[in-house]
Amino acid sequence: MLLLSASALLQAQDTAVTDLPGKWTLQDCFDYALNNNIQINSLRLNRMSSEQDLLLSKAARMPNLTGSASQSLTGGKVLSGSGGSSYEINTAGNYSVNSSVVIFQGNTINYDIRQKNLSLQVAGLNIAQQVNDVTVLITQAFLNILLAKENIIYVNDVVTTSAAQVQQAQQRFDVGSIALKDLAALQAQLANDRYTLVTAENQHRQNKLVLKQLLQLPSAYDFNINEPDTIIANEEIVSLQAAQDTAFATRPEIKSGELGIEIARLNLAKARAAYLPTLSATGALGTSNNRDPAYSYFKQLDNNFYQQIGLSLSVPIFTRRVNKTNEEKSRIAVAQSTLALKDTRTSLAQTVEQAYISVQNAQAQYDAAVEQLKYTQESYRIATEQLRVGVANMVDFLQQKNLYIQAFQSYIQSKYNAALTVRIYDFYRGVPVKL
Structure with missing residues (x-):
């Protein structure tokens, strides 16, 4: 049985892994997280709990119905007229059905229904806010993988070029056309480039692990992403004021704060409403029986059957400041909810402004990196040609090569940073994230 259970579990895990995409697009990541993220699903359960609270609040308008029944058996000595006694057992029973319904309670039930309905909406907004947070994290992790992958391709080309340069230098050293120190310098550069390649590959694996953990995928799953053909890094951006206005109108945290004030x-x-009287209607049906030789059991139930209806009025007169305290604390809660919304708006405005500044800085850095790469690439090309014909100064060549490597890495970094910042900025405006 244990072996069969283990086999079934492994088969279920294999099936779950088989159902996953072979290569993940960014949209695949969003869709999977939307359905499987633990935090999102936990908030969905909270929303389901809020739905039950709303149903319970609506049910308070309906009458209740309770039934009760008791049956007793009593034994004891009974004295007779002649002074003797005997032991007798008596039975008795009471049966009733009771119902009550609230007619007026200061409109408390209606207030409570509206409050629970707003709480249900807040629960839905909490889900949307968590989805937004996960979307930003996934986008950042996905672009980091693309950045690391492109860096690997570039560094691999550098290693290939360095290996060819070492091979050429070795041939020249063998015929005595260059000194040993020049050959050693190129060999050291090749070793450094290979180390850089290993570092880039490790970073790529680490970035894949970050996204894999965000998606909460099985550890044994071989995770790979589908790389887009191009990444647009430089886009036209809208004004800060327009972005902030859109964020205030659409972001779930703002709507949640506004509903929080209404709930308070x-x-x-x-x-x-607790100061007002409560009026309820009551009704009851019941009967009873006891040991009476003159009447049968069912005859007693018929004779003792009763019906009752009535009204119940409860008027609060003195509650030892309970109602007053509740009212004042509710006023404070309204003020706190108002301040919380103000703080949320301020925080969101600052976040959008920071995103706007980040976009401007990232695009300026990208433009500068493109120009820098253009000139360093040309300088490196000239130095490489000089090395090929044997007229290059080794120190100058290595310096130009390092400058080119740094410029290319700055270009890659700035390209993906610009792509990330503009998508985050647009996301605050309600624009879906796409590569």
Whole structure:
């Protein structure tokens, strides 16, 4: 049985892994996280709990119905007229059905229904906010993988070129046309380039692990992404004010804060309603029986059957400041919710502004990196040609090569940084993330 259970579990895991994409696009990552992210699913369960609270609040308008039944058996001595006694056993029973419904309670039930409905909306907005947070993290991790992959391709080309240069230098050293120190310098550069390649490959694996953990994929799953053909890094951006206005109108954290104020106000209305009387209607049906030789069991139930209806009025007169305290604390909660919304708006405005500044800086760095790469690439090409014909100064060549490597890495970094910042900035405006 244990072997069969283990086999079934392994087969289920294999099936789960088989159902996953072979190569993941960015949209695949979003879709998978939307359905499988633990935090998102936990918030969905919270929303389901809020739905039950709303149903319970609506049910408070309906009458309740309770039934009760008791049956007793009593034994004891009974004295007779002649002074003797005997042991007798008596039975008795009571059976009833009771119902009550609230007619007026200061509109508390309606306030509570509206409050629970708003809480349900807030639960849905919490899901949307978590989805937004996960979307940003996934986008950043996905672009980091693309950055590391492109860096590997570039560094691999550098290693190939360095190996060819060492081979050419070795041939020249063998015929005595260059000194040993020049050959050693190129060999050291090749070793350094290979070390850089290993570092780039490690970074690529680490970035894949980060995204894999964000998606909460199985450890044994071989995770690979589908690389887009091009990455657009330089795009026209809208003004800061327009982006902030759109964010204030669409972001779930703002709507959640606004609903929080409404919930607090409804709580205040419920606290004020506690000063008002409560009117309820009641009704009951019941019967009873006991040991009476003159009547049968069912005859007693018929004779003792009763019906009752009535009204119940409860008026709060003195509550030892309970209602007053609840009202004042509800006022404070309204003020706190207002401040929380103000803080959320301020924080969002600052976040959007920081994203706007990041986009401007990233695009300026990208433009500068493109120009820098253009000139360093030409300088490196000239130095490489001079090395090929044997007229290059080794120190100058290595310096030009290092400058070219640094410029290319700055170009790659700035390209993906610009792509990331502009997508995050647009995402705050409600634009879906696409590569």
